[in-house]
Structures are given as structure tokens and as C-alpha cells.
Amino acid sequence: xxxxxxxxxxxxxxxxxxxxxxxxxxxxxxxxxxxxxxxxxxxxxxxxxxxxxxxxxxxxxxxxxxxxxxxxxxxxxxxxxxxxxxxxxxxxxxxxxxxxxxxxxxxxxxxxxxxxxxxxxxxxxxxxxxxxxxxxxxxxxxxxxxxxxxxxxxxxxxxxxxxxxxxxxxxxxxxxxxxxxxxxxxxxxxxxxxxxxxxxxxxxxxxxxxxxxxxxxxxxxxxxxxxxxxxxxxxxxxxxxxxxxx
Numbered sequence: 001x002x003x004x005x006x007x008x009x010x011x012x013x014x015x016x017x018x019x020x021x022x023x024x025x026x027x028x029x030x031x032x033x034x035x036x037x038x039x040x041x042x043x044x045x046x047x048x049x050x051x052x053x054x055x056x057x058x059x060x061x062x063x064x065x066x067x068x069x070x071x072x073x074x075x076x077x078x079x080x081x082x083x084x085x086x087x088x089x090x091x092x093x094x095x096x097x098x099x100x101x102x103x104x105x106x107x108x109x110x111x112x113x114x115x116x117x118x119x120x121x122x123x124x125x126x127x128x129x130x131x132x133x134x135x136x137x138x139x140x141x142x143x144x145x146x147x148x149x150x151x152x153x154x155x156x157x158x159x160x161x162x163x164x165x166x167x168x169x170x171x172x173x174x175x176x177x178x179x180x181x182x183x184x185x186x187x188x189x190x191x192x193x194x195x196x197x198x199x200x201x202x203x204x205x206x207x208x209x210x211x212x213x214x215x216x217x218x219x220x221x222x223x224x225x226x227x228x229x230x231x232x233x234x235x236x237x238x239x240x241x242x243x244x245x246x
Contacts, residue, residue: 001190001245002197004054004176005233006030010041012233013048015202019238023052025090025120025199030231032061034122036077042084054120055081057091057108064094064101064124071104075111082115089117090147092124099128100137109143120145120176126152135165139172147199149179156185159192166194183240190245200241204234 004023005016008030016024026045027034035058037045046053059066059073066074071093078089089112093101105121112119121143128134131151138146148165150158155177166175177189178199186198207229 003238003241003245004178004197004199005238005241006034006178006199006201007045007233008034008037009232010044010048013045015233015235016238017049017051018235019202020242021049021051021202021238023054024049025054025056026086027056027058029061030201034058035061036074039080039084042081042086046085052087052118053085054088054090054118055084055086056122057081057089058122064092064127065096066093066101066104071107074108078108078111078115078117082117087118088112088120090120090122092122094124094127097129099130100125100134100141102137102141105138105143106141109141118145119143120147122147123149123179126150126179131161131165132168135168135173139169143173145174145176145197147176147178149177152179154180155193155198156180156189159189162189162193162195181241183237183244186241186244198241198245200237201231202233202237202241203231204237206230206232 002022005021006025008027026037028037029035034056057074057077059070093104095101125146125148149155150161152158162177175195176197176199177195181198181200
């Protein structure tokens with residue numbers, strides 16, 4: 001079993017290292033579902049985490065239908081991720097009808113392959129109208145791994161669908177189960193689906209050390225709930241996940 005932890009700061013990389021995670025997915029702005037992190041953050045997390053470092057390539061929040069200009073940004077970000085010594089990249093492209101954007105996916109995949117980078121197609125997969133066809137499309141393009149909750153709010157709710165995807169994949173693509181995975185449900189998810197890799201944020205709430213808090217003013221959006229609390233990867237939860245799936 002392989003555990004991937006989703007992180008968005010250096011603390012998360014240290015927690016993943018301490019807790020025993022096998023791989024991390026590094027994002028910025030997880031409140032937007034994750035966008036491409038800065039090169040400084042990639043470099044810092046590379047130093048902090050000894051396992052496999054995957055970097056999300058997503059130029060903005062919102063949908064997964066990208067313009068030509070945005071695709072050029074993504075291609076350059078893949079190159080820069082390699083410069084920062086990432087082991088792989090994570091991306092997902094759809095067409096306007098929700099089906100897999102095979103052209104864009106192929107071009108980004110080719111860029112990663114030229115640079116000897118691993119690839120995961122992220123949960124844009126869960127937004128497709130036909131996950132079976134989407135899986136077949138990813139296999140045809142040559143994507144080695146897809147992250148999915150089975151097109152449900154959580155992976156446990158989508159466990160039957162994930163199990164079906166594992167069966168259909170027949171070893172041609174790795175199914176990475178993610179979405180609401182915790183130490184309490186990880187073992188059940190693995191047993192039910194037959195996956196060999198799981199993805200979790202392994203998070204707990206962090207309270208700010210700010211002693212002065214400006215009344216009546218906030219820089220935060222509705223998520224996280226305020227300026228003085230946020231979610232961070234927790235080494236103890238990583239350890240619990242490792243124990244649960246061992």
C-alpha cells in the first residue's frame with residue numbers, strides 16, 4: 001500500500017516526512033481545490049520531504065477547460081517543476097462537454113515524459129459525465145495514474161464505483177483513491193475497492209499564534225473560516241493512516 005498526502009505548505013512536507021507518507025501532492029490554495037505552487041515552495045518542500053514529490057499543475061481555480069494561453073503556462077510550469085527537482089506532476093484537462101481533453105492531456109503528458117516526470121490525472125476525472133469512458137480515454141492517451149473519489153463527494157461513498165474502475169483498469173492505469181480519506185475509513189476503503197494507493201490531506205486545525213487580531217476586518221474568504229485558523233497536515237494523522245493501511 002502507498003499513502004499520498006496532499007499538502008500546501010512546508011509544514012505539511014515535514015509532517016508527511018515525520019508521519020511516514022510515501023508520496024506528497026503539493027498544491028497552493030487548497031481552498032480553491034489546489035493551484036500550481038510557487039517555485040520557492042516546491043524547492044522548500046523538496047528539501048523537507050525525502051519521498052516522491054508530485055506538484056499540481058493548475059494555473060487557476062474554477063473549471064478544467066483551459067485556453068491555449070493557459071496551456072502554455074502549464075507546459076512551462078511542468079518544466080519549472082523539473083528544475084525544482086519534483087518527481088512528477090498532477091493535472092487534469094476537460095472539454096466543454098465534460099469529457100477528457102485528450103489533446104491537451106496528451107501534450108502535457110508528453111512534456112512530462114520528456115522530462116522523466118511521473119504523472120497523475122487529478123479529480124477533474126470526477127467531473128466527467130461518463131467515468132468509464134473517461135478511464136478508457138486516459139488509458140488510450142497513456143496516463144499512468146488517476147485520482148478519483150468515484151465521482152462521489154467522498155471516496156468511501158464512491159467505493160463501489162472505484163472498485164469498478166479498478167476492475168476495468170486491469171493494471172493498465174493505477175487508481176488512486178482520494179476524497180475524505182481518514183484513519184477511520186482508510187482500511188475499509190482499501191478492502192472494498194482493491195486500490196493499492198490512497199490519497200489524504202491528513203489534516204487537523206491549526207490555530208494562529210497572532211496575539212493581536214484586528215477587530216472587524218478579515219482577509220479570509222469563507223473557507224477557511226477566519227484569519228486565525230487553518231488546516232495543516234498532521235504527522236500523527238499521517239502515522240494513523242500508515243498504520244490503518246499496513
